[in-house]
Amino acid sequence: MAFMPYVPPEQLMKDRSDFAHKGIARGKSVVGLEHADGVLFIAENPSSTLHKISEIYDRIAFAGVGKYSEFEDLRIAGVRLADLRGYSYGREDVRARDIANGYSQALSTIFTQQMKPYEVEILVAEVASDYGRNEIYHILFDGTVTDEHGFVGIGGHADTLTEALKGTFQEGWDLATAVKEAVKALSSAEGREIEPASIEAGLLDRTRSQRRKFRRLSDDEVERILSG
Numbered sequence: 001m002a003f004m005p006y007v008p009p010e011q012l013m014k015d016r017s018d019f020a021h022k023g024i025a026r027g028k029s030v031v032g033l034e035h036a037d038g039v040l041f042i043a044e045n046p047s048s049t050l051h052k053i054s055e056i057y058d059r060i061a062f063a064g065v066g067k068y069s070e071f072e073d074l075r076i077a078g079v080r081l082a083d084l085r086g087y088s089y090g091r092e093d094v095r096a097r098d099i100a101n102g103y104s105q106a107l108s109t110i111f112t113q114q115m116k117p118y119e120v121e122i123l124v125a126e127v128a129s130d131y132g133r134n135e136i137y138h139i140l141f142d143g144t145v146t147d148e149h150g151f152v153g154i155g156g157h158a159d160t161l162t163e164a165l166k167g168t169f170q171e172g173w174d175l176a177t178a179v180k181e182a183v184k185a186l187s188s189a190e191g192r193e194i195e196p197a198s199i200e201a202g203l204l205d206r207t208r209s210q211r212r213k214f215r216r217l218s219d220d221e222v223e224r225i226l227s228g
Contacts, residue, residue, distance in 0.1 A: 016117045020141040023119025024066040028052070029155030030123065031185055032063060032136055032148070033169065035178035038127040038204040038213065039134050042182035044190070045200035053202035055214035057082040059127050060096045061204050065155035066120035066141075074103060074122060091211075096126030100137035100145050108143025117141050121154045127204035127213050134204075157189035164188050175203070176225045179217070183226060196223040 030043040030052060041053045041063045052071075053063045056078050064071030078099050086094045103122060111117045118141050126135040136148040151169050153161025164185040173181070179201060187194045201217035208215065217225075 013112075016111060017142065020066075020111075020117045020119050024121050024141070025156035027065045027067075027155055029153060029157045029161055029186060029189060030063045030065050031151070031153050031161055031165070031182040032123045032125060033151035033165065033173075033178055033182060034134050034136070034149075034171070035173045035175055035203075037175065038206045039125045039136060040175065040178045040182065040201065040203045041123065041125070042179065042186065043200045044186055044194050044198050046198045051200065051202075053200055053216075055202075055212065056096075056099060056124065057086065057094045058091060058211050059129075059204060059213050060094065060099060061125050061202060061214050063123040063125075063154075063202075064120055065122075067118070070118045071120040071122055074106070074118075074120065077106070078103065078124070096124050096135045096137060100124045100139055103139045104143045104145040106143075107139060107141060111142040121158075123148075123152065123154060125204060127206045129206060153185070153189075157186075160189040161185050176228065179222065179225045196226050199226075 028044040030041060032041050041061060043052045045052050050068055054075055056062045062075050062078060081099060081102050082094045107118060120141055122139050124137045128134050136152060138146045138148050138152055151165045168181055183194060183199060197219055199222050201222055204213045205215060206213060
């Protein structure tokens with residue numbers, strides 16, 4: 001029989017937490033913020049196909065940092081959960097809060113029961129209709145979930161991003177201002193200018209006439225905004 005040394009539970013949790021933090025810190029950060037017409041997600045992402053920002057359902061979007069394969073698994077699970085709820089009940093019953101709670105439970109189970117925790121940090125947002133209150137949920141690798149307001153930064157430079165946005169954020173920004181300020185905060189956190197071609201941007205736009213409110217900003221649109 002193999003000898004298994006005893007490790008105090010608090011030390012085990014600390015080791016898993018440190019491991020997850022290090023994995024997340026190696027990735028690029030994401031900014032989420034509210035603007036006049038919805039919710040914007042901005043990230044540095046040189047890849048044009050491996051997205052950090054995606055749609056979950058009609059009014060719900062997802063953003064992840066850390067290990068791509070792991071937050072992509074979570075994104076797919078979120079899409080399936082949303083589709084199941086929409087099919088079983090109704091499209092209006094699919095809420096970001098329920099998706100966030102599902103992620104929280106899954107990540108908490110992985111963190112406490114599996115040998116290796118997920119090296120991820122994610123955001124789930126829902127845009128309100130008729131200029132009501134938007135919802136932005138921040139879920140950590142251990143399942144901790146918080147309800148964010150206005151803006152949030154996640155990833156290796158989360159604290160720096162939050163401080164940068166705290167000093168500049170104003171409610172009611174138009175889209176162009178929101179994009180410029182988010183990119184400025186990311187550049188400040190990275191300590192270098194981020195090229196427009198490396199920016200991934202997606203938003204939930206309540207003014208869209210379509211049922212699906214998510215859309216991506218093209219490279220040309222981002223460059224035009226940043227050069228304006």
